[in-house]
Amino acid sequence: MKNTKIVKKILFLLINFHIFADKYIPKNQFESDYLNNLKKEQISIGLVKNHDFLGESKNGDSINSLIKEMFLEYLDLNVIFIEKEYSELQELLEVQKIQGIALINREKLVREKLNLTNPIFSRDIYIASSNKILSGIKTLNNKKIYYEKDNFYLKFFDHQMQIYNIDVEMIEVDSINNYKNQLILTTVPEYYNLTNYLSITRSAGYTLGMIDSYSKLVNILDSSLNQKYRKKINILEEKIRKEYSKNNFLNSLTNSEKMYLKKLKTLNTSYDNDVGIMSYWSNYKKEYKGVVPLLIKGISEALNIEIKTHKFEKKDRINALKNGNLDFIILSKTGEKSNKFIFSNKISEIATYVVNLRDNISQQRRVGVLKYNIGEEMVNFYDIPENINIYPNYRILREALDSRKIEYILTTDISNFNFETYKIRIFQNVPINLGLNKNNILLKEIIDKALLYLVDIEILKKQSLLEQEEEELFKRKVLFEEKKTLIILLLILLAFIFYILSKIKKERKITSKLSKDELTGLLGREKFNSFCFKNIEKNGFGFVIDLNNFKNINDTKGHEFGDEIIIEFANFFKNICKYEYIFRISGDEFYGFLESELEETISKFKKYKEHCPLMIENNVSFSLGLCKIKTGESLKDKFRYADLIMLQNKKKYEFSYGVVNSEFILSKEKEEKIIQELKSNLENFYAVYQPKFSITDNKIIGAEALARYYSSKFGNIYPDEFIGIAEKHKMIHKVDYIIAEKSIAYLKAKITEGKLPKDFKISFNLSVQTFEREDVVQVLKGLLQKYKITEKNFEIEITESLFIVKANYLVKKLEELKKIGFSISLDDFTAGHSTPSLLSILPIDTIKFDKSLLDPIEENCKDKKSMKVYHTLTCLIRELEMEIISEGVETLDQLRYVHSLGIEYIQGYFISKPVGEDELDFVVSNHGGKDGNVRKG
Ligand code: C2E
Ligand code: CA
Ligand code: CA
Numbered sequence: 045m046k047n048t049k050i051v052k053k054i055l056f057l058l059i060n061f062h063i064f065a066d067k068y069i070p071k072n073q074f075e076s077d078y079l080n081n082l083k084k085e086q087i088s089i090g091l092v093k094n095h096d097f098l099g100e101s102k103n104g105d106s107i108n109s110l111i112k113e114m115f116l117e118y119l120d121l122n123v124i125f126i127e128k129e130y131s132e133l134q135e136l137l138e139v140q141k142i143q144g145i146a147l148i149n150r151e152k153l154v155r156e157k158l159n160l161t162n163p164i165f166s167r168d169i170y171i172a173s174s175n176k177i178l179s180g181i182k183t184l185n186n187k188k189i190y191y192e193k194d195n196f197y198l199k200f201f202d203h204q205m206q207i208y209n210i211d212v213e214m215i216e217v218d219s220i221n222n223y224k225n226q227l228i229l230t231t232v233p234e235y236y237n238l239t240n241y242l243s244i245t246r247s248a249g250y251t252l253g254m255i256d257s258y259s260k261l262v263n264i265l266d267s268s269l270n271q272k273y274r275k276k277i278n279i280l281e282e283k284i285r286k287e288y289s290k291n292n293f294l295n296s297l298t299n300s301e302k303m304y305l306k307k308l309k310t311l312n313t314s315y316d317n318d319v320g321i322m323s324y325w326s327n328y329k330k331e332y333k334g335v336v337p338l339l340i341k342g343i344s345e346a347l348n349i350e351i352k353t354h355k356f357e358k359k360d361r362i363n364a365l366k367n368g369n370l371d372f373i374i375l376s377k378t379g380e381k382s383n384k385f386i387f388s389n390k391i392s393e394i395a396t397y398v399v400n401l402r403d404n405i406s407q408q409r410r411v412g413v414l415k416y417n418i419g420e421e422m423v424n425f426y427d428i429p430e431n432i433n434i435y436p437n438y439r440i441l442r443e444a445l446d447s448r449k450i451e452y453i454l455t456t457d458i459s460n461f462n463f464e465t466y467k468i469r470i471f472q473n474v475p476i477n478l479g480l481n482k483n484n485i486l487l488k489e490i491i492d493k494a495l496l497y498l499v500d501i502e503i504l505k506k507q508s509l510l511e512q513e514e515e516e517l518f519k520r521k522v523l524f525e526e527k528k529t530l531i532i533l534l535l536i537l538l539a540f541i542f543y544i545l546s547k548i549k550k551e552r553k554i555t556s557k558l559s560k561d562e563l564t565g566l567l568g569r570e571k572f573n574s575f576c577f578k579n580i581e582k583n584g585f586g587f588v589i590d591l592n593n594f595k596n597i598n599d600t601k602g603h604e605f606g607d608e609i610i611i612e613f614a615n616f617f618k619n620i621c622k623y624e625y626i627f628r629i630s631g632d633e634f635y636g637f638l639e640s641e642l643e644e645t646i647s648k649f650k651k652y653k654e655h656c657p658l659m660i661e662n663n664v665s666f667s668l669g670l671c672k673i674k675t676g677e678s679l680k681d682k683f684r685y686a687d688l689i690m691l692q693n694k695k696k697y698e699f700s701y702g703v704v705n706s707e708f709i710l711s712k713e714k715e716e717k718i719i720q721e722l723k724s725n726l727e728n729f730y731a732v733y734q735p736k737f738s739i740t741d742n743k744i745i746g747a748e749a750l751a752r753y754y755s756s757k758f759g760n761i762y763p764d765e766f767i768g769i770a771e772k773h774k775m776i777h778k779v780d781y782i783i784a785e786k787s788i789a790y791l792k793a794k795i796t797e798g799k800l801p802k803d804f805k806i807s808f809n810l811s812v813q814t815f816e817r818e819d820v821v822q823v824l825k826g827l828l829q830k831y832k833i834t835e836k837n838f839e840i841e842i843t844e845s846l847f848i849v850k851a852n853y854l855v856k857k858l859e860e861l862k863k864i865g866f867s868i869s870l871d872d873f874t875a876g877h878s879t880p881s882l883l884s885i886l887p888i889d890t891i892k893f894d895k896s897l898l899d900p901i902e903e904n905c906k907d908k909k910s911m912k913v914y915h916t917l918t919c920l921i922r923e924l925e926m927e928i929i930s931e932g933v934e935t936l937d938q939l940r941y942v943h944s945l946g947i948e949y950i951q952g953y954f955i956s957k958p959v960g961e962d963e964l965d966f967v968v969s970n971h972g973g974k975d976g977n978v979r980k981g
Contacts, residue, residue, distance in 0.1 A: 066117070082121055088142040101280060134153075143254060150163060162266055163248065166246055167197070169200055172238040173228065184210055185212070231247065239497065293493060311372070313370055313373055321512055322335050337353075343491070347494075370481075377390075389492050390476065391476045395470050399468050400451055401445060404452075404467075409451060413433070419456060420434060438460050568627065571627060581675055642703065646668075663697060669689045688704075722770060734750060747805075749807065800964070805839055840861060843872050859887055868887065870892060873897075873917075890929055891928050898931070898942070930950045933951065
């Protein structure tokens with residue numbers, strides 16, 4: 045359960061993530077509903093135009109266009125944008141022409157009017173100039189400062205000036221581009237190609253704001269910024285900034301420099317792998333990393349020049365630079381080297397450290413350095429060669445210190461030394477420059493300009509530090525990952541083994557369940573199946589047993605208790621049968637074979653009463669089906685018949701048994717053939733009609749539809765045969781529905797044709813099974829509608845066997861049937877389960893007195909008692925105000941008798957036998973008669 049939930053959740057996220065990745069994913073139903081409603085409205089949002097916001101990138105991207113995209117595509121809202129100057133937007137906001145402003149500073153005025161998102165980015169505020177000296181904030185005192193109209197950050201600048209107590213004269217201009225040789229206020233000096241600037245403060249962040257009625261949208265805007273757009277905007281800003289920088293850089297180049305660059309395709313360099321964050325080899329990225337490689341990468345991208353890195357030992361590297369095989373390398377500028385090489389402006393500085401053991405007391409000055417490390421250069425400069433020991437790697441270098449071969453180490457890398465054992469102090473900062481071949485003056489100039497315009501060393505340092513951390517993390521991760529992969533593999537393997545094992549176990553369980561029953565130790569169904577294929581070389585009885593009342597006990601007293609009963613019964617079995625001949629087929633069904641005569645077999649079974657106290661106590665017994673088996677007979681069928689006879693004789697609570705005989709087998713065989721026939725040819729059912737006669741009116745007023753079946757194989761099959769079978773095979777409702785439909789269709793047609801009177805009434809029979817069906821009212825109602833019957837021409841005949849149905853349900857159903865237009869007749873009164881008490885509550889119209897009540901009343905021998913019964917019942921029904929119809933009237937005497945009791949309606953051979961469709965109207969118009977047609981066929 046839990047796993048499927050997690051899997052579902054993951055699937056949900058994956059689907060959402062992939063399908064809707066370019067749409068905002070609402071955090072909850074509320075947001076989703078809110079957004080959907082919002083889509084129906086139009087929202088106006090102001091965009092600030094014309095400030096020195098970096099403008100557009102080369103391919104037309106701008107921050108404003110990203111904002112538009114966010115509203116229109118990502119949030120899919122109906123927004124129109126009004127791009128105006130900030131002051132104009134403020135006016136529009138006042139008159140409610142816009143509902144929000146995008147990308148404004150979080151200044152106080154705005155905060156009061158709008159609900160704002162979290163800042164998206166912020167800018168440093170600069171004073172910049174192309175030629176004025178900017179050596180400190182105090183130098184601004186009493187100066188004129190030019191700013192563009194609608195400058196957001198004017199307030200921040202003012203505020204800052206107040207803090208420093210500096211007086212400035214602010215001059216508003218339309219475009220500060222024309223005032224670059226003055227002091228200008230800007231956040232993007234690179235935009236104006238100015239490299240001479242002074243940072244004043246940082247502005248409050250840029251934000252999106254919406255009026256109060258859209259405050260809920262602000263949360264969603266914040267979420268979409270977080271999900272996607274904050275990052276996008278920042279990337280774009282950086283990109284545009286770079287574009288400007290590059291532009292400024294290109295503008296700064298002289299013609300000869302431009303020419304040189306045009307011809308230049310590749311530059312060769314070689315990096316150190318141990319100059320701290322300046323340059324190192326990354327095992328993780330498999331390339332050189334650090335400030336210098338980043339710097340070179342930035343330049344190469346800006347100029348579209350390929351940089352080739354070569355692996356050289358430090359000594360060879362310097363030679364390669366001298367020979368012109370390398371164009372530049374990292375090289376600190378020293379007086380000595382200045383004779384051989386030229387140097388770029390200082391890129392950075394790197395610290396060198398002196399490391400010695402904390403407990404060192406030696407006064408010697410023996411120093412150890414790493415070969416080709418900056419330390420080596422330094423030491424050569426400061427010390428005499430006798431004092432210097434040079435080592436190839438850090439491990440040996442440290443060992444030398446630890447074993448006191450040397451007294452101290454001069455190094456740039458202290459990561460290998462801990463502060464507890466070693467004393468570490470900074471020695472000197474060494475400048476880091478790029479060294480170039482003496483002939484390469486143009487390249488030096490270009491690199492210096494790139495350093496000025498294209499790259500910000502501080503940023504590169506930060507970036508390098510981050511990358512170094514990443515590297516460390518990676519190193520640890522690699523270790524972990526190696527283990528993790530192993531663990532995962534192991535887990536997969538374990539899961540697989542577990543799966544296979546459980547599958548084997550499950551299969552075994554199934555087989556053993558089928559072959560041997562775990563609870564009782566008896567053989568199971570599978571063994572029974574193979575037993576059936578064997579020839580038993582013995583005579584005896586095959587038996588089928590089904591426990592009575594067991595399910596009830598199991599349900600009420602629990603399965604464990606049920607199991608005890610089963611075990612008890614199985615043990616009893618083991619005493620009377622051979623082990624190899626008893627099978628537990630399902631929960632409370634047992635099959636088996638007993639090698640004994642019938643009498644003996646039955647008495648053996650009856651002994652359960654002595655051996656199974658638990659069964660007796662709990663009123664559990666069993667029903668037994670027996671079938672004689674002779675040597676070599678096929679067993680499967682025998683057990684099937686044993687099962688059928690067991691079912692036929694089954695009693696709910698008592699021990700009972702049935703024995704299969706040839707008659708039973710024959711009848712079952714016939715039954716099977718018949719049910720096959722009935723099932724496969726439902727269209728062979730048809731109705732015959734037995735008239736109902738009104739004595740007073742002396743005419744036929746209706747008829748009962750009775751089912752018939754004509755089989756090409758068996759000829760006519762009569763209801764006394766097929767009704768029972770159809771009921772047993774749960775298909776009687778099909779018969780009932782067919783006869784109902786046929787009789788309804790028939791009467792409708794006959795009335796329409798004028799061959800039967802409009803008030804003619806036809807009844808049809810519904811068995812209990814049909815009546816209990818949920819669809820019965822629906823089906824019958826449908827039939828009335830189908831044949832457009834509105835008059836009450838139809839009657840349903842039900843029998844007293846229906847009274848097993850719960851009274852309230854019965855009443856409800858009958859009432860529903862009456863409501864849709866049927867009258868109700870109670871058939872076969874009172875041949876069976878008469879429950880007169882029910883008569884008073886059931887909505888019945890007519891009672892059909894059963895033929896058996898009338899049979900004894902004949903012409904010669906008038907059965908006084910039977911007459912009394914008939915009479916009394918007549919009185920009873922009259923009391924209940926129901927109609928009576930006498931069934932089975934075969935003689936004139938019987939007719940006279942019922943007439944004498946005041947009974948109105950009769951049905952019976954005396955009037956007419958059931959007649960076919962074509963004869964009924966004829967019989968009706970001739971008032972029927974004794975010699976009406978017999979059964980069809
Ligand atoms: P039932 O509903 O009591 O039908 C009356 C049965 O008595 C009919 O037999 C009819 O032919 C027979 N009968 C009528 N008058 C006389 C008479 O004067 N003398 C004699 N000896 N018999 C007479 P049938 O048609 O064989 O039907 C037998 C039973 O089968 C019906 O008894 C009814 O319970 C059932 N049945 C017939 N058709 C259907 C049906 O469509 N659905 C259901 N559920 N049961 C049906
Ligand atoms: Ca009937
Ligand atoms: Ca009847």
